[in-house]
Amino acid sequence: MSYKAIIAGATGLIGSHLLNILLNDSNYSEVMILVRKATGIQHTKLREVIVDFNKLDNYQQEITGHALFCCLGSTQKKTPDINVYYRVDHDYPLQLAQLALNNGVEQYHLVSSIGANTTAKNFYLKMKGETERDIEQVGLKCLHIYRPSQLTGNRKESRPLEKFISVIMQIIDPLLIGGLKKYRSIPAETVAKAMFSESLKNNEGVFIHSSDNIKQIA
Numbered sequence: 001m002s003y004k005a006i007i008a009g010a011t012g013l014i015g016s017h018l019l020n021i022l023l024n025d026s027n028y029s030e031v032m033i034l035v036r037k038a039t040g041i042q043h044t045k046l047r048e049v050i051v052d053f054n055k056l057d058n059y060q061q062e063i064t065g066h067a068l069f070c071c072l073g074s075t076q077k078k079t080p081d082i083n084v085y086y087r088v089d090h091d092y093p094l095q096l097a098q099l100a101l102n103n104g105v106e107q108y109h110l111v112s113s114i115g116a117n118t119t120a121k122n123f124y125l126k127m128k129g130e131t132e133r134d135i136e137q138v139g140l141k142c143l144h145i146y147r148p149s150q151l152t153g154n155r156k157e158s159r160p161l162e163k164f165i166s167v168i169m170q171i172i173d174p175l176l177i178g179g180l181k182k183y184r185s186i187p188a189e190t191v192a193k194a195m196f197s198e199s200l201k202n203n204e205g206v207f208i209h210s211s212d213n214i215k216q217i218a
Contacts, residue, residue: 002029005199006063006105008096009071011039013151014111017192018069019046027200032062053088056095063099067107067199070096082123090131097135097143107142109195110135114149114182114211132208142204146195149211150185182212193218 005022009015010033022031023043032047033039039048051059070093079085093110100108116128132145194214198207209217 003027003067003199004030004032004065006032006034006065006068006100007071008034008069008092009073009111010035012071012073013188014148014191014195015069015071017189018071018195021192021196025196028066030065032065034059034062053092056092056099060099060102063096063105064103065105067109068096068100068105069109069195069199071111073111076124086127089127090134093131094134094138097138097140101138101140105140107144107199108135108140109144109199110146111191111195112145112147114147116147136206143206144195144198145206145208146191146214147208147210148186148188148191148214149182151188151191152185182210184211186211186215190215190218 005028007015007019007022010019019031019033019041022028023045029045030047031043031045032049034049034051034053036053037050041048049059049062072088072092074085074088076082076085079088097108097110110132112132113125113128115122115125116132117125118129118133120126120129135145136143191214194209194217197217198209
C-alpha cells in the first residue's frame with residue numbers, strides 16, 4: 001500500500017529526521033510538509049505547503065492522508081511571550097488534530113515530552129499535558145503520543161544550554177537503571193524512527209510511548 005504523510009514541524013530536530021526517513025521509504029508515495037517558509041528541499045515525493053499557522057482552517061483541504069505527524073514545538077527563549085508559546089505548542093497541534101479528524105486521516109502522531117502532566121507546576125510540562133489531554137478528547141481513530149526525554153542531535157540553531165545538558169547526560173545515562181531508564185537521553189533520530197515504525201501498523205486507540213519504550217519500537 002502507498003501512503004501519504006503530512007508533517008508539521010519538518011524543519012525541527014525530530015521532524016527533519018522523520019522527513020528524511022519518509023522520503024526514502026517505499027511505503028510512502030507522498031510527503032507533504034506544512035511550513036512557514038520555503039525550505040529549499042527538493043524531492044519527487046515532497047510537496048511543500050507554505051501556511052499561516054494562525055489560519056489553519058484555510059488549509060483544511062490539504063489535511064488528508066494516512067498519517068499526520070506533529071513535531072511542532074518552540075522554546076521560551078525563542079518565544080518569550082507565553083501566550084504565543086502556548087499557541088505553538090498547544091493550539092496548533094490541537095487544531096491540526098481536529099482537521100485530521102474532519103478529513104478522515106487515519107493516524108495522528110504527537111511529539112510531547114517526558115513528564116507531561118496537566119497538574120504539573122512547571123509551565124512547559126503543564127502545557128504539554130494539556131495538549132495531550134485536549135487532543136485525546138478530539139476522538140481520533142489512532143493517536144500516538146511520544147514522550148521523549150532529553151533529545152540529542154545536531155540542531156540548526158545554537159542552544160548552548162542544551163549542549164551542556166547533553167554532555168552531562170552522557171555521564172548520568174548509565175546510572176539511570178530500572179524505572180529510571182526512561183529519563184536517559186535519546187537521539188532525535190530514534191524518536192523519528194519510532195514514529196515511522198508505528199505508522200506502518202494498523203492499530204486503533206490511544207498509545208502513549210515513554211522514552212524507554214520509544215527506543216524499543218524504533
